[in-house]
Amino acid sequence: MRALIAIFVLIMPVAANAAQTLPVRADEHGEYSRLVIPNAPDDWRIATSNRKIEIAFPEQDYAFDLSDILEKRKAHRVLSAKAVVNGTTKSLLLSLTCDCPVRTSKSAENSIIIDIFNPSPVALTPDELGKGEITKTAEAPVQDDDKTPENLRAARDRMISLLAEARHQGVVQLKIDDERAAEEEIQATEITLASHEITEPEEALVNETPLPDHDIAMIDTASCVDPALFAEPSEVEGQISYGTIANLRQRFDITDDDAERRDLANTLAIAYLHIGFFEEASSVANSLARDGDGNMVVAAALADIASGSTARAKKTLTPYRACGPLLELAYAAAAGPDDSLTAAMSENHVTALKNVTEPLRAPIAEALALNALETQNVGIARSFFEVAQQARGHEKTAALAIIERALGQESGASVDDAMATNEIAEIAQTPGPLQTKALAILAEDYREKAEAAYDGLLDDIAAQSTNRNGTLSDARSAFTGAKALAEAGRFNEGIAVLDNTATSIPVSRDASQTLARSLIMNALQKDTETRLSAVNAFFQYNDFLNGSATELDPEINLTVARELASYGSTALVNRALEGLGKEWNAEIAALSARAALNSSNPTRALEIAKHGHDSEELSVIAIEATERLQERDATVEAIKTAMNKGLNNNQFASAAWRAKDWSLTANAYANLPTDQKSPELDARVALASLNAGKKEIPAMLKERLASNPTRLAAISHMFLAAPQFNIRAIDTLADYSNGVSRETVFMQTGLGAKGDGR
Structure with a gap:
């Protein structure tokens, strides 16, 4: 195959002393060929006319790497390419195989992107395209031809153009009319393709009636296509001749016999498939498939898979997916890893x-x-x-x-190999179906090493957009990129990638939404700047984060509102809580009251607390509000009201201490669960009992205070020295006792140190 393709290579002279080589990357995307010149110099110009594309650069010191076009033949609609010097500029001149519409654009990294479309693409039914696929139709006139369908003429034009160019270069000699007598023999020996006769299923598999995905009855196994039709020709049978294919095309064009035309088209489709001209094979085979030719159904699907058009291939292969290993694997290649009907792949x-x-x-x-x-x-x-x-x-x-x-x-294995990383970086910078996967690999590397593989990596990750027919695999790759952006501090851009993924790949919406909410929740636990970025993203992408899913956990709304309440942002707190159901009224009231209190409006906070649901949080806010208003009696009453309702909180005892109600302090403390009792509160309650007339520390408190001997000793001394000791100095005493402990440790460490002291 590669030896045969090589006859079409045109050698382009390149200056040995070129200062810079510009790679011209090429690839096929089903209905269009794409060329990309990454990181192109500024001030480039492009013009198209008469099957020519000319990209001019302002200087002459550029060379071009055209291996993708000339050697690998990755752009089927490009016939040849060469460099041309015009005065002070150097141009890349591309010759096309058709009067193809051309679309050009420039990426954020100043890469030139050239898309070359079919002159008259076949109009596909929604059924052939599969759900959600976009049909791109080039605006080119379609000429009627009674003898040759337009899609067959497009395939013919492609082949004839290639052969004409090759003949012009003197690398191939086409058969002409005086050799027609030998064509039958050539066809029998070189196009028989392992001598397997083409058979057809009894019923047509492709018709005009749309069928839903996976609702197509399996065909009778007796009608399954023979896989040997697509087998590698043996050495005895030899490879397929390009000259023979050209003759078949000529015979196809001149014959008036419908049966002969069908046979010729059938043979041409398989021949194109065998030499790697997949778009031509698809064009011819799909026409025959619509007439019910089962062999051509499979041939067209295989050609579509090879050229990247998997949606139609999946649809047409569905009835054949159980016709042996070859058809099982073909269906798997078309359907992707997330399809439930895909057979598990094995060595078979x-x-x-x-x-x-x-x-x-x-x-x-x-x-x-x-x-x-x-x-x-x-x-x-x-x-x-x-x-x-x-x-x-x-x-x-x-x-x-x-x-x-x-x-x-x-x-x-090690992933630090520079050459391997450079390969992935090149793919990541080239628009195409694998760009997202390459970006995901580099994003994971960035998360592990915090080093970008190339300048602009994070920009490319942030700018990535999965096409409308993306798969869950594409979505998972986008998720990796979103995490990398969030960890790099580009939080909003990470959420934007997830939002775009959910829109482009609807089946990934729930997963995208869940990850976005998780990233925001994690960010709300970090430093102030990150928390504020998370709050900003919450409001900017509120529709995406909440969407139409009314069953979503409101934790993110409450957490954002709690963060805003700490700043006293009452209006934003209300926005964050919009849409929550009545079952969350207690939490809504508490957060609204907290926001009012922190906005220096204790009166409003107290009003909300009094009319809100009974909760510990609202009770604490009510107590804090009365303290702010310096209303001691109201504070005591608020504590008693909360305790009468069966509520308990360590803030009740602390507030009672500050209000100098010693018995209330002891009662609030006694009602607390053990895990809510702190050493500081233990000390306050002990001194409250002293102020209430007790002669010694209650046994239970002495046991708890024993964990800090210094503090216990200080409080015990206060009982002995009472009433001379100022018990309101408890907070100062706590700092003092902690300081004594630290000094003791410091001295012990110093005395135990060894060495020369340096």
Whole structure:
């Protein structure tokens, strides 16, 4: 395959002393080819005309790496590429295979992105596309052709253009009319494809009636497609000739016999598939599939998988998913790891894939390896990776780099290899289906090492947007990036990534929402700046965080309101609590009262507390409000009211101490659970008993105070020295006793030290 493709390579002269080489990355995305020139110099200009694209740069000291276009043939709609010097500028001149609409854009990192669309793409039914997929239709006129359907003519134009260019370069000689007599023999020997006759299922599988996902009856196993149709040709049978394919196209165009045209199209579809021209194979095979040709249904699906159009492939392969290992693995490659109908991959599937023609084998093996990694099936992922590596030869694709890195991490191998990291960084900076996965890998590295793989990594993570047909795998990758952003202090951008993921991939909405809420809750436990960022994100993304899910735990609303109440932000507290049900009225009242108290409005706080539900928190706020108003009797009454309601809180005893109601202090303390009694409160209650006329420390308090001998001794001395001792100095006494303890430890440590004292 690679040897045959090489005949189309055009050598572009590059100056040996070029100061900078600009890589031109290429890839296929189903209905369009994409070229990306990363980190392009400023002031570049682009123009298109007559199947040409010219990108001009202001200086001449640039070279271009065109291997993706010329050697690897990753952009099927680009015929050739070369550098051209025009005065003081140097241009990259691209020749296209069609009158294709072109769309250009520039990324945040100044990368040039060029999308080349089909001139007249096939209109697909929603059923063929699958749920939610967007159909991109290029605005190009469609010419009627009674003899050749437009999608077949597009495939023909692509092949004829390639062959014409190759003939012009003198690397291939096409057969002409005087050789027509030999074509039948060539067809029989070179296009038979392992001598397997094409069979058709008894009934049409693709029709105009839309069918819901997974609601298609399985076909009779007797009608299953023979997998040998897609097998690697043997050495005896030889490879398929490009010249033969060109002749088949010419015969197809000139024949008026409908049966012959169908046979020729059938053969062409399989031939295209075998030489790796997947878009052409899909175009031809899908036309035949619509007429009920089962072999072409499968051929079209395989071509779609290889070219990245998996939605339609999944739909058309559903009836065949139990037709043996090859069809099982093909369905798995199209459906992805999250599909419940996907068969578990095993070595049986690896063996079946090894028999598939090499150009088709590689992309399917890569897709299956990525799927296996998503389901934590590392062993089978490694097997598919090895198959893909063998099929690719020396070519290192983005998928292979991602898989290799993931397998290394799973096995515990070092992930610090600079070359491997550079490969992932390059993928992360190139728009495409694997960009999100690459960003996730680098985001995880950043979380572990706090070092960005390249300047602008966090910007790229923040700017990532998963397409509308993204999978849960894409969502999980986005989650990793969101965590990295949050940990780097770019909190709002992390939540924005999750919001975008929930919109782009609806099935991930609950998971995205849960993670976003979790990040905010964690941030509310950190430093002041981080807490305020979390509060800001809560309001900015309120619709996303709460959405339409009325059953969501209101903990995040209450926590945000509590943070705001500490600042006395009454209006924002009310906004944070909007929408909570009546069952949360007690918490709402407490937070509203706390906000009023902290905004220096104790009267309003007391009013809310009096009319709110009975709760410890509201009772504490009412007590604090009366203290702020310096109303001692109201404070005592508030404590007694709360205790009569069966409420208990250590703040009741402390407030009673401050109000100098010694018996109330003792009663409030006695009602407290043991775990709410602190050493400071023990000391206050002990001295309250002294002030109430007791002659010695109550036994229970003496036992609790014994854990701090210095404090116990000081309080015991106060009982002996009473009434001369000022018992209101308890707080000063506590500081003094703690200071004595620290000095004692300091002296003991110093006396026990050894060495020369330096």
